[in-house]
Amino acid sequence: MNVMAERCTGCGLCLKHCPMRAIKITARKARVDQDLCAECEVCYRVGVCTEDAFEPARELAWPRSIRSIFSNPLTEFKETGVTGRGTEEMKTNDVTGRFRSSMLGVCVDVGRPNVGATLKDVEVITRAVAPLGVEFEGKNPVTYVMRDRASGQLDPAVLSERVVSAVVEFTIPPEKLRGVLEALQAVAPVVDTVFSVGVICRMEDGDHVPALDQVRGWGDPDFAVGPHSKVNAGLGRPGSGPGE
Ligand code: SF4
Ligand code: SF4
The missing domain is CATH 3.30.70.260 (ACT domain)
Structure with a gap:
Protein backbone atom coordinates (compact mmCIF):
# COMPACT_ATOMS: atom_id res chain seq x y z
CA MET A 1 0.00 0.00 0.00
CA ASN A 2 1.19 3.47 -0.77
CA VAL A 3 0.01 6.96 0.12
CA MET A 4 0.05 9.60 -2.61
CA ALA A 5 1.89 12.34 -0.77
CA GLU A 6 0.57 15.07 -3.04
CA ARG A 7 -2.98 14.28 -1.91
CA CYS A 8 -2.36 13.62 1.79
CA THR A 9 -3.16 16.47 4.19
CA GLY A 10 -1.68 14.69 7.20
CA CYS A 11 -5.02 14.67 9.04
CA GLY A 12 -4.21 11.34 10.71
CA LEU A 13 -7.73 9.93 10.45
CA CYS A 14 -6.44 6.74 8.86
CA LEU A 15 -3.96 5.81 11.60
CA LYS A 16 -6.36 3.97 13.89
CA HIS A 17 -7.69 1.81 11.07
CA CYS A 18 -4.41 0.09 10.26
CA PRO A 19 -4.23 -3.31 12.02
CA MET A 20 -0.46 -3.41 11.63
CA ARG A 21 0.26 0.15 12.86
CA ALA A 22 2.11 0.63 9.61
CA ILE A 23 0.95 4.17 8.85
CA LYS A 24 3.09 6.97 10.27
CA ILE A 25 2.82 10.73 9.93
CA THR A 26 6.10 12.44 9.17
CA ALA A 27 6.48 16.01 7.96
CA ARG A 28 2.66 16.27 7.92
CA LYS A 29 2.29 13.43 5.45
CA ALA A 30 1.12 9.86 6.01
CA ARG A 31 3.63 7.24 4.99
CA VAL A 32 3.27 3.45 4.97
CA ASP A 33 6.08 1.44 6.53
CA GLN A 34 6.42 -1.24 3.86
CA ASP A 35 8.06 -3.71 6.26
CA LEU A 36 5.08 -3.57 8.63
CA CYS A 37 2.30 -3.32 6.02
CA ALA A 38 0.42 -6.62 5.53
CA GLU A 39 -1.31 -5.45 2.32
CA CYS A 40 -4.72 -5.95 3.96
CA GLU A 41 -6.12 -2.80 2.26
CA VAL A 42 -8.24 -1.90 5.30
CA CYS A 43 -7.01 1.69 5.09
CA TYR A 44 -8.24 1.88 1.50
CA ARG A 45 -11.49 -0.05 1.92
CA VAL A 46 -12.80 1.78 4.99
CA GLY A 47 -12.94 4.95 2.92
CA VAL A 48 -11.82 7.15 5.79
CA CYS A 49 -9.50 9.22 3.62
CA THR A 50 -11.41 12.19 2.24
CA GLU A 51 -8.51 12.93 -0.13
CA ASP A 52 -8.52 9.47 -1.72
CA ALA A 53 -4.80 9.31 -1.02
CA PHE A 54 -4.40 5.54 -0.61
CA GLU A 55 -3.09 3.69 -3.61
CA PRO A 56 -3.23 -0.13 -3.44
CA ALA A 57 -0.57 -2.06 -5.33
CA ARG A 58 -1.88 -3.15 -8.74
CA GLU A 59 -0.17 -6.51 -8.55
CA LEU A 60 2.00 -7.84 -5.78
CA ALA A 61 5.05 -9.88 -6.69
CA TRP A 62 5.92 -13.14 -4.95
CA PRO A 63 6.62 -13.51 -2.06
CA ARG A 64 5.02 -10.21 -0.97
CA SER A 65 1.72 -11.43 -2.44
CA ILE A 66 1.47 -13.91 0.43
CA ARG A 67 0.76 -10.93 2.73
CA ALA A 224 -7.89 -26.71 31.95
CA VAL A 225 -11.07 -26.51 29.90
CA GLY A 226 -13.13 -23.41 30.56
CA PRO A 227 -16.80 -22.81 29.90
CA HIS A 228 -15.96 -20.60 26.93
CA SER A 229 -17.31 -21.67 23.61
CA LYS A 230 -18.03 -20.50 20.12
CA VAL A 231 -20.69 -22.19 18.09
CA ASN A 232 -20.78 -21.94 14.32
CA ALA A 233 -24.37 -22.84 13.61
CA GLY A 234 -26.20 -23.07 10.34
CA LEU A 235 -23.15 -23.47 8.11
CA GLY A 236 -24.47 -26.59 6.43
CA ARG A 237 -26.06 -29.94 6.93
CA PRO A 238 -24.20 -31.95 9.61
CA GLY A 239 -22.48 -34.97 8.17
CA SER A 240 -23.05 -33.96 4.57
CA GLY A 241 -19.35 -33.85 3.69
CA PRO A 242 -17.24 -36.57 2.09
CA GLY A 243 -15.81 -37.71 5.45
CA GLU A 244 -19.18 -39.10 6.55
S1 SF4 B 1 -6.66 9.96 6.03
FE1 SF4 B 1 -5.78 10.46 4.00
S2 SF4 B 1 -5.24 12.60 4.13
FE2 SF4 B 1 -5.52 11.89 6.24
S3 SF4 B 1 -3.44 11.29 6.89
FE3 SF4 B 1 -4.46 9.45 6.10
S4 SF4 B 1 -3.82 9.37 3.95
FE4 SF4 B 1 -3.39 11.46 4.66
S1 SF4 C 1 -2.76 -2.10 3.70
FE1 SF4 C 1 -3.32 -2.73 5.81
S2 SF4 C 1 -1.38 -2.94 6.86
FE2 SF4 C 1 -0.96 -1.76 5.00
S3 SF4 C 1 -1.12 0.37 5.62
FE3 SF4 C 1 -3.15 -0.22 4.87
S4 SF4 C 1 -4.28 -0.90 6.70
FE4 SF4 C 1 -2.09 -0.83 7.22
Missing part, protein backbone atom coordinates in the same frame (compact mmCIF):
# COMPACT_ATOMS: atom_id res chain seq x y z
CA SER A 68 -2.43 -10.17 0.85
CA ILE A 69 -3.51 -13.83 0.75
CA PHE A 70 -3.37 -14.07 4.54
CA SER A 71 -4.50 -10.55 5.39
CA ASN A 72 -6.97 -9.23 2.84
CA PRO A 73 -10.35 -10.97 3.19
CA LEU A 74 -11.10 -10.14 -0.45
CA THR A 75 -7.98 -11.82 -1.84
CA GLU A 76 -8.57 -15.31 -3.14
CA PHE A 77 -5.93 -17.98 -2.68
CA LYS A 78 -5.93 -19.38 -6.20
CA GLU A 79 -4.99 -22.92 -5.19
CA THR A 80 -8.13 -23.29 -3.03
CA GLY A 81 -10.40 -20.62 -4.47
CA VAL A 82 -11.00 -19.44 -0.89
CA THR A 83 -10.78 -15.83 0.34
CA GLY A 84 -9.81 -14.80 3.87
CA ARG A 85 -6.65 -16.68 4.91
CA GLY A 86 -7.13 -19.05 1.99
CA THR A 87 -8.71 -22.04 3.71
CA GLU A 88 -12.12 -23.47 4.49
CA GLU A 89 -11.31 -23.59 8.17
CA MET A 90 -11.50 -26.87 10.05
CA LYS A 91 -14.23 -25.56 12.31
CA THR A 92 -16.52 -25.81 9.29
CA ASN A 93 -16.05 -29.58 9.24
CA ASP A 94 -19.82 -30.03 9.17
CA VAL A 95 -19.63 -28.57 5.67
CA THR A 96 -16.27 -29.83 4.43
CA GLY A 97 -16.28 -33.24 6.12
CA ARG A 98 -12.50 -33.25 6.15
CA PHE A 99 -12.08 -35.55 9.08
CA ARG A 100 -14.05 -38.41 10.56
CA SER A 101 -15.14 -39.07 14.11
CA SER A 102 -11.94 -40.97 14.89
CA MET A 103 -9.79 -37.91 14.14
CA LEU A 104 -9.19 -34.52 15.73
CA GLY A 105 -8.65 -31.33 13.78
CA VAL A 106 -6.24 -28.81 15.25
CA CYS A 107 -5.98 -25.18 14.19
CA VAL A 108 -3.37 -22.74 15.44
CA ASP A 109 -4.27 -19.11 14.77
CA VAL A 110 -1.00 -17.17 14.70
CA GLY A 111 -1.16 -13.39 15.14
CA ARG A 112 -4.22 -11.16 15.17
CA PRO A 113 -5.16 -7.56 14.29
CA ASN A 114 -2.96 -4.96 16.01
CA VAL A 115 -0.33 -7.61 16.69
CA GLY A 116 0.39 -9.36 13.38
CA ALA A 117 2.87 -12.12 12.72
CA THR A 118 5.69 -13.01 10.42
CA LEU A 119 5.82 -16.31 8.56
CA LYS A 120 8.89 -16.99 10.71
CA ASP A 121 6.55 -17.15 13.72
CA VAL A 122 4.34 -19.55 11.79
CA GLU A 123 7.30 -21.76 11.01
CA VAL A 124 8.16 -22.10 14.70
CA ILE A 125 4.69 -23.63 15.12
CA THR A 126 4.89 -25.93 12.11
CA ARG A 127 8.35 -27.13 13.10
CA ALA A 128 7.14 -27.86 16.64
CA VAL A 129 4.28 -30.13 15.59
CA ALA A 130 5.59 -31.73 12.38
CA PRO A 131 7.89 -34.24 14.12
CA LEU A 132 4.83 -35.61 15.96
CA GLY A 133 3.52 -37.01 12.69
CA VAL A 134 0.62 -34.62 12.16
CA GLU A 135 -1.18 -34.49 8.81
CA PHE A 136 -1.06 -30.90 7.58
CA GLU A 137 -4.17 -29.74 5.72
CA GLY A 138 -3.31 -29.66 2.03
CA LYS A 139 -5.81 -26.96 1.09
CA ASN A 140 -4.24 -24.28 3.24
CA PRO A 141 -1.72 -21.63 2.17
CA VAL A 142 0.58 -22.38 5.13
CA THR A 143 0.93 -25.93 3.87
CA TYR A 144 1.32 -24.59 0.33
CA VAL A 145 4.46 -22.65 1.34
CA MET A 146 5.81 -25.63 3.28
CA ARG A 147 8.88 -27.16 1.69
CA ASP A 148 9.04 -30.25 3.89
CA ARG A 149 6.00 -31.59 5.72
CA ALA A 150 8.11 -33.98 7.82
CA SER A 151 10.06 -31.13 9.43
CA GLY A 152 7.53 -28.29 8.99
CA GLN A 153 10.08 -26.16 7.16
CA LEU A 154 8.59 -23.29 5.17
CA ASP A 155 9.98 -21.77 1.99
CA PRO A 156 12.85 -19.54 3.24
CA ALA A 157 11.71 -16.86 0.76
CA VAL A 158 8.51 -16.19 2.73
CA LEU A 159 9.85 -16.14 6.29
CA SER A 160 10.18 -12.35 6.56
CA GLU A 161 6.71 -11.66 5.18
CA ARG A 162 4.30 -10.05 7.64
CA VAL A 163 0.62 -10.93 7.85
CA VAL A 164 -2.29 -9.94 10.09
CA SER A 165 -2.77 -13.61 10.97
CA ALA A 166 -2.37 -17.10 9.56
CA VAL A 167 -3.91 -20.40 10.53
CA VAL A 168 -1.96 -23.67 10.69
CA GLU A 169 -4.28 -26.65 10.29
CA PHE A 170 -3.66 -30.36 10.71
CA THR A 171 -5.34 -33.57 11.81
CA ILE A 172 -4.19 -36.09 14.39
CA PRO A 173 -5.49 -39.26 15.99
CA PRO A 174 -6.83 -38.47 19.51
CA GLU A 175 -3.88 -40.12 21.28
CA LYS A 176 -1.53 -37.46 19.85
CA LEU A 177 -3.42 -34.51 21.30
CA ARG A 178 -1.46 -34.21 24.53
CA GLY A 179 1.90 -34.31 22.73
CA VAL A 180 0.74 -31.62 20.33
CA LEU A 181 -0.46 -29.32 23.11
CA GLU A 182 2.77 -29.83 25.06
CA ALA A 183 4.86 -29.07 21.95
CA LEU A 184 2.91 -25.85 21.37
CA GLN A 185 3.24 -24.89 25.01
CA ALA A 186 7.01 -25.45 24.83
CA VAL A 187 7.51 -23.05 21.89
CA ALA A 188 5.11 -20.35 23.14
CA PRO A 189 7.94 -18.32 24.76
CA VAL A 190 9.89 -18.11 21.50
CA VAL A 191 7.00 -17.28 19.17
CA ASP A 192 7.18 -13.51 18.74
CA THR A 193 3.41 -12.95 18.63
CA VAL A 194 0.20 -14.35 20.10
CA PHE A 195 -1.37 -17.62 19.01
CA SER A 196 -4.44 -19.60 20.02
CA VAL A 197 -5.17 -23.28 19.60
CA GLY A 198 -8.45 -24.86 18.58
CA VAL A 199 -9.24 -28.56 18.81
CA ILE A 200 -12.12 -29.69 16.66
CA CYS A 201 -13.94 -33.00 16.74
CA ARG A 202 -17.21 -34.48 15.65
CA MET A 203 -19.85 -34.82 18.34
CA GLU A 204 -20.92 -38.35 19.15
CA ASP A 205 -24.20 -39.74 20.43
CA GLY A 206 -25.89 -36.40 19.94
CA ASP A 207 -24.16 -34.29 22.58
CA HIS A 208 -20.96 -36.10 23.49
CA VAL A 209 -17.72 -34.21 22.76
CA PRO A 210 -14.84 -36.72 22.81
CA ALA A 211 -11.98 -34.19 22.78
CA LEU A 212 -13.47 -32.36 25.75
CA ASP A 213 -13.70 -35.56 27.80
CA GLN A 214 -10.15 -36.44 26.85
CA VAL A 215 -8.65 -33.14 28.07
CA ARG A 216 -10.76 -33.14 31.25
CA GLY A 217 -9.62 -36.70 31.92
CA TRP A 218 -6.00 -35.57 32.20
CA GLY A 219 -6.90 -33.41 35.21
CA ASP A 220 -3.95 -31.18 34.28
CA PRO A 221 -4.34 -27.51 35.29
CA ASP A 222 -2.07 -26.56 32.35
CA PHE A 223 -4.81 -27.71 30.00
